[in-house]
Amino acid sequence: MADTGxxxxxxxxxxxxxxxxxxxxxxxxxxxxxxxPFPGVVWLHHMPGWxxxxxxxxxxxxxxxxxxxxxxxxxxxxxxxxxxxxAKVRAEGGVxxxxxxxxxxxxxxxxxxxxxxNGKVGVTGTCSGGRHAYLAACxxxxxxxxxxxxxxxxxxxEDLTEKRPVAPIDxxxxxxxxxxxxxxxxxxxxxxxxxxxxxxxxxxxxKQYEFHMxxxxxxxFFYHDRPAAYRAEQAxxxxxxxxxxxxxHLG
Amino acid sequence: MCTxxxxxxxLEGAGFGRKGWFPVTRANVTYDHPFHVxxxxxxxxxxxxxxxxxxxxxxxxxxxxxxxxxxEALLAACAEAEAYESGGAARG
Numbered sequence: 001m002a003d004t005g006x007x008x009x010x011x012x013x014x015x016x017x018x019x020x021x022x023x024x025x026x027x028x029x030x031x032x033x034x035x036x037p038f039p040g041v042v043w044l045h046h047m048p049g050w051x052x053x054x055x056x057x058x059x060x061x062x063x064x065x066x067x068x069x070x071x072x073x074x075x076x077x078x079x080x081x082x083x084x085x086x087a088k089v090r091a092e093g094g095v096x097x098x099x100x101x102x103x104x105x106x107x108x109x110x111x112x113x114x115x116x117x118n119g120k121v122g123v124t125g126t127c128s129g130g131r132h133a134y135l136a137a138c139x140x141x142x143x144x145x146x147x148x149x150x151x152x153x154x155x156x157x158e159d160l161t162e163k164r165p166v167a168p169i170d171x172x173x174x175x176x177x178x179x180x181x182x183x184x185x186x187x188x189x190x191x192x193x194x195x196x197x198x199x200x201x202x203x204x205x206x207k208q209y210e211f212h213m214x215x216x217x218x219x220x221f222f223y224h225d226r227p228a229a230y231r232a233e234q235a236x237x238x239x240x241x242x243x244x245x246x247x248x249h250l251g
Numbered sequence: 252m253c254t255x256x257x258x259x260x261x262l263e264g265a266g267f268g269r270k271g272w273f274p275v276t277r278a279n280v281t282y283d284h285p286f287h288v289x290x291x292x293x294x295x296x297x298x299x300x301x302x303x304x305x306x307x308x309x310x311x312x313x314x315x316x317x318x319x320x321x322x323e324a325l326l327a328a329c330a331e332a333e334a335y336e337s338g339g340a341a342r343g
Binding site: 047048079080086090127128188220250 | 261283
C-alpha cells in the first residue's frame with residue numbers, strides 16, 4: 001500500500017541480458033527505487049508484441065513493489081515498430097517454446113542476482129504470454145505463476161508444431177509453483193471447456209492453483225486500450241487478485 | 252499464432268508504405284489478434300517485401316465479412332481483367 005508520506009520512485013529502462021543460446025535479448029526492466037528487498041516478476045508479452053500495454057503493466061507491478069523483467073521475445077526478428085516486428089514473427093508461426101522458456105529463465109536469474117532481490121521470482125503474461133508463463137513455470141523453477149487467459153495450454157494434436165511440440169497441459173505434473181489463472185467466460189482461446197480440462201489436470205497432479213472464470217468477459221479483458229475487449233469491473237478485480245497472489249507467494 | 256490460422260502467398264507487384272514504394276513479394280494472411288482494429292480476431296493481410304526489412308510492410312486488418320467482400324472484388328476484377336486481356340469487351 002502506497003503511503004503519501006513515503007519516498008516513492010521507479011526506474012524503467014531497456015537493458016540487455018544473455019537469453020536462450022547466449023543471444024543478447026532486450027528486456028524492459030522496472031524496479032521501485034530503494035534498497036528493497038523486492039520480489040521479482042518476469043512478464044512475458046502477448047502476441048501483439050513488446051508493446052505499450054505490456055510496459056504499462058510492468059510499471060503497475062513495480063508500483064506495487066515488484067521488480068519486473070519483460071523480455072522482448074521477438075527481438076531476434078529485428079527491431080522496429082512493435083507491430084512490424086510482431087507481424088514478422090506472426091508470419092513465421094511464432095517463436096519456439098524452448099526459446100521463450102530459456103529467455104524467461106534468464107530474466108528470472110537476472111532478477112534474482114540483483115542486490116535488491118528478496119530471492120523470489122514469479123512469472124506471468126497475457127494471451128500467448130499466459131501460455132508461455134505456464135510453460136516456463138512447468139519447465140523451470142519459479143515461485144509463483146499467473147496465467148492470464150493463456151490460449152493453447154490445451155492443444156489438439158494437429159496444432160502441435162516444431163516450435164510448439166508439446167501441449168503445455170502435458171507438463172502439468174512438473175508445475176514448480178502455485179498458479180493463479182484468470183479467464184473470461186466468453187473467451188474462445190481458451191474456452192471454458194479447455195480451462196476445465198486444465199483444472200482437471202492440476203487436480204489430478206495435486207497442484208496448488210486458483211482459477212477464476214469471469215462472467216461477461218472474453219479475451220483480453222484487462223486491455224484498457226482495446227475498448228471492445230476491456231471490462232472495467234472484471235479488470236479491477238483481476239488486477240487485485242494478481243497483485244495479491246504475487247504478494248502472498250513472493251513477498 | 253493464437254489461432255494457428257496462417258496462409259502465405261507469393262506475389263509480384265509493389266506497395267506503398269512508410270518507406271515509399273517497395274516491391275511486394277509475399278502476402279501473409281492470418282486470422283488472429285489484430286494490432287489496431289478493435290476486434291478480438293481479424294483477417295490480417297500483410298503485403299511485404301521479404302528482402303526489404305521489417306518496415307517494408309503494408310498491413311490491413313479486416314472483419315471476416317469485409318475480407319470476403321474484398322476477396323470477391325479481387326476475383327471479379329481478375330475475371331474482367333482476363334476477359335479484357337483476351338480481347339473480350341471491356342466494361343464502360
